[in-house]
Amino acid sequence: MSHATLATEFVADRKRAAWHDSALWFVRSKRDKCAQALPEWESLREIASQIKQHTSSRLAEYLEEFERNATANGIQVHWARDAAEHNAIVLRLLQERNVKLLAKSKSMLTEECHLNPYLEKHGIEVVDTDLGERIVQWRNEPPSHIVLPAIHIKKEEVGELFHEKLGTIAGEFQPEYLTEAARVHLRQKFLEADAGLTGVNFAIAETGGFVVCTNEGNADLGASLPSLHIASMGIEKLIPKLHHLGVFLRLLARSATGQPITTYSSHFHAPRLGGELHVVLVDNGRSKLLASEEFRRSLNCIRCGACLNTCPVYRRSGGHSYESPVAGPIGSVLGPARDAAKNASLPFACTLCGSCTDVCPVKIPLHHQLLAWRKELADEKLVPADKRFAMKMAGLLFRSPWLYATAGRVGRFALRFAPRWLVYNRLNGWGRQRELPPAPKKSFRQLFRERKK
Amino acid sequence: MPTSREQILTAVRANQPPATPVPQVKGTWIEYDDIVGQFCGLLKSIGSAGYLVDSLDQINATLAELPAYQSATRICSLVPGVGDSSVHLDSLARAHELDQLDIAIVNAELAVAENGAVWISDAAIKYRALLFMAEHLIVVVPANGLVPHMHAAYDRLRLPEFADGRKAFGAFISGPSKTADIEQSLVIGAQGPRSSAVFLLR
Numbered sequence: 001m002s003h004a005t006l007a008t009e010f011v012a013d014r015k016r017a018a019w020h021d022s023a024l025w026f027v028r029s030k031r032d033k034c035a036q037a038l039p040e041w042e043s044l045r046e047i048a049s050q051i052k053q054h055t056s057s058r059l060a061e062y063l064e065e066f067e068r069n070a071t072a073n074g075i076q077v078h079w080a081r082d083a084a085e086h087n088a089i090v091l092r093l094l095q096e097r098n099v100k101l102l103a104k105s106k107s108m109l110t111e112e113c114h115l116n117p118y119l120e121k122h123g124i125e126v127v128d129t130d131l132g133e134r135i136v137q138w139r140n141e142p143p144s145h146i147v148l149p150a151i152h153i154k155k156e157e158v159g160e161l162f163h164e165k166l167g168t169i170a171g172e173f174q175p176e177y178l179t180e181a182a183r184v185h186l187r188q189k190f191l192e193a194d195a196g197l198t199g200v201n202f203a204i205a206e207t208g209g210f211v212v213c214t215n216e217g218n219a220d221l222g223a224s225l226p227s228l229h230i231a232s233m234g235i236e237k238l239i240p241k242l243h244h245l246g247v248f249l250r251l252l253a254r255s256a257t258g259q260p261i262t263t264y265s266s267h268f269h270a271p272r273l274g275g276e277l278h279v280v281l282v283d284n285g286r287s288k289l290l291a292s293e294e295f296r297r298s299l300n301c302i303r304c305g306a307c308l309n310t311c312p313v314y315r316r317s318g319g320h321s322y323e324s325p326v327a328g329p330i331g332s333v334l335g336p337a338r339d340a341a342k343n344a345s346l347p348f349a350c351t352l353c354g355s356c357t358d359v360c361p362v363k364i365p366l367h368h369q370l371l372a373w374r375k376e377l378a379d380e381k382l383v384p385a386d387k388r389f390a391m392k393m394a395g396l397l398f399r400s401p402w403l404y405a406t407a408g409r410v411g412r413f414a415l416r417f418a419p420r421w422l423v424y425n426r427l428n429g430w431g432r433q434r435e436l437p438p439a440p441k442k443s444f445r446q447l448f449r450e451r452k453k
Numbered sequence: 454m455p456t457s458r459e460q461i462l463t464a465v466r467a468n469q470p471p472a473t474p475v476p477q478v479k480g481t482w483i484e485y486d487d488i489v490g491q492f493c494g495l496l497k498s499i500g501s502a503g504y505l506v507d508s509l510d511q512i513n514a515t516l517a518e519l520p521a522y523q524s525a526t527r528i529c530s531l532v533p534g535v536g537d538s539s540v541h542l543d544s545l546a547r548a549h550e551l552d553q554l555d556i557a558i559v560n561a562e563l564a565v566a567e568n569g570a571v572w573i574s575d576a577a578i579k580y581r582a583l584l585f586m587a588e589h590l591i592v593v594v595p596a597n598g599l600v601p602h603m604h605a606a607y608d609r610l611r612l613p614e615f616a617d618g619r620k621a622f623g624a625f626i627s628g629p630s631k632t633a634d635i636e637q638s639l640v641i642g643a644q645g646p647r648s649s650a651v652f653l654l655r
């Protein structure tokens with residue numbers, strides 16, 4: 001379904017849509033305060049952007065360096081071309097060790113690979129241990145935001161869900177009470193888990209280790225209780241040097257939630273004594289995207305979510321209307337790269353306001369990329385016929401001064417005198433929630449000529 | 454058939470753009486006139502607490518006044534001279550037994566003023582789960598380990614190693630665990646410690 005169709009459902013509940021909008025704006029404002037408190041903010045963004053672009057330009061060498069150093073540290077490195085291979089590797093590691101229960105922390109990559117249903121099909125219980133992810137997992141929904149997975153859900157709904165799943169008191173929905181109930185439940189799962197799986201925020205070529213950033217402490221519990229720790233990472237997560245983390249850790253949490261750093265920035269460099277540590281390096285379309293001069297910088301994303309929080313369209317349409325593991329501006333760039341036909345409507349769900357580009361900590365030119373996608377999708381004829389037709393007509397109109405002037409005259413006349421049904425009908429999608437401004441009596445050119453006299 | 458590894462590396466090599474230079478991480482970074490005040494103030498703002506102290510006795514005296522400490526029955530201190538340890542890591546069969554531990558007291562090497570983080574490694578901690586399982590985490594850092602920002606922290610930081618040369622785990626930890634996953638309401642004490650305190654020891 002197109003973004004517009006799904007967004008229509010979301011905005012039908014106006015109060016809820018307004019609530020969603022303001023919840024995200026609150027996060028965006030916190031980000032602004034945090035960014036403005038650092039005089040060096042803009043130079044940090046510039047350095048971060050250059051580090052990421054440099055890494056992309058030498059990615060093969062850095063991957064090899066990472067593998068070499070990680071292996072020397074005792075980490076077992078696996079390579080997966082696509083989602084299916086990633087899932088098969090994880091399943092094999094779990095089955096070989098007879099794992100029944102996997103404690104998973106947040107990883108957008110495993111969403112992208114649809115790991116959970118695959119493992120469950122093979123009889124492994126998967127518990128998403130991030131509170132927001134546990135909530136959406138119980139609701140059988142994907143996360144609606146890359147950092148705030150349950151941002152679309154109201155506390156009353158969480159209260160009902162926990163009453164059903166955890167036996168909390170019916171009608172109780174205080175966040176403190178519900179969080180405490182989840183803590184008790186999840187702690188039990190951690191104690192029972194046979195393996196932990198985490199994502200990776202940054203992997204360091206120089207030292208052969210990786211960093212995971214969280215607030216709840218769930219990733220660390222999952223990685224320090226069971227003896228098997230698997231970390232899944234996209235190949236674009238690499239950075240060259242340990243000290244580069246100084247730049248990224250200063251930017252990430254400030255951009256994401258407006259905190260100076262996440263509670264935990266954990267540096268994993270080797271398995272624990274008697275334990276095992278495996279890293280799965282996943283391509284899944286990334287190497288192909290690297291070839292595109294236009295879009296390769298989208299691989300620099302550090303998944304902070306700032307572009308989602310600031311996006312006027314995301315805030316008012318909700319993450320699920322993107323039908324893609326990553327929503328919002330960055331999701332609308334990555335979606336068509338993965339499957340152009342399925343995600344063709346996403347780059348059009350954009351006002352080109354450019355706010356995403358302004359907040360992105362690694363300076364991805366998001367709105368330029370969204371514009372570039374529109375051209376590409378139109379060239380590939382993946383744009384609906386009525387839109388293509390309208391664009392073609394507009395093209396003709398703007399190319400001919402005579403046609404433009406005539407259309408203006410007709411329009412000004414029609415808008416004043418035509419009956420309402422002729423202007424606001426099914427064919428005018430634009431007029432569905434909007435009123436046209438009153439038509440002026442004279443065109444700009446007429447007014448201009450009269451002034452000159 | 455080339456392996457997946459070869460296929461990925463070949464594709465990456467073919468598609469990566471011409472090499473750009475490695476940027477220098479250089480700039481004019483924030484400095485604080487009152488670096489201790491900044492650090493302690495930041496900790497306070499995230500629901501933690503920071504103290505500048507001159508002796509271990511002073512730490513013990515401060516701990517004795519904390520309600521969480523007063524009601525604690527299971528305490529594990531890895532800092533000699535601080536706290537009354539009743540749990541000893543060597544006597545545990547596995548990390549899981551740390552569940553319901555009231556207090557963990559550990560050493561850190563560095564503290565970062567801009568974000569309230571301390572750098573803790575598990576090179577001297579038999580079960581690193583200690584850091585995440587304890588209900589309350591107490592950290593002791595040498596006061597000269599306080600740096601203004603993360604760049605200075607990485608300049609000073611050496612990746613920790615065990616005696617046998619194996620690499621250890623290290624983490625920047627800033628305040629107690631927290632979540633805002635239910636309607637963006639901040640709840641302190643998510644899945645790890647419910648509170649934390651840092652002592653800068655002169």
Ligand code: SF4
Binds near residue numbers: 304305307363366
């Ligand atoms: S594109 Fe930029 S702003 Fe958006 S999530 Fe990625 S890093 Fe953050």
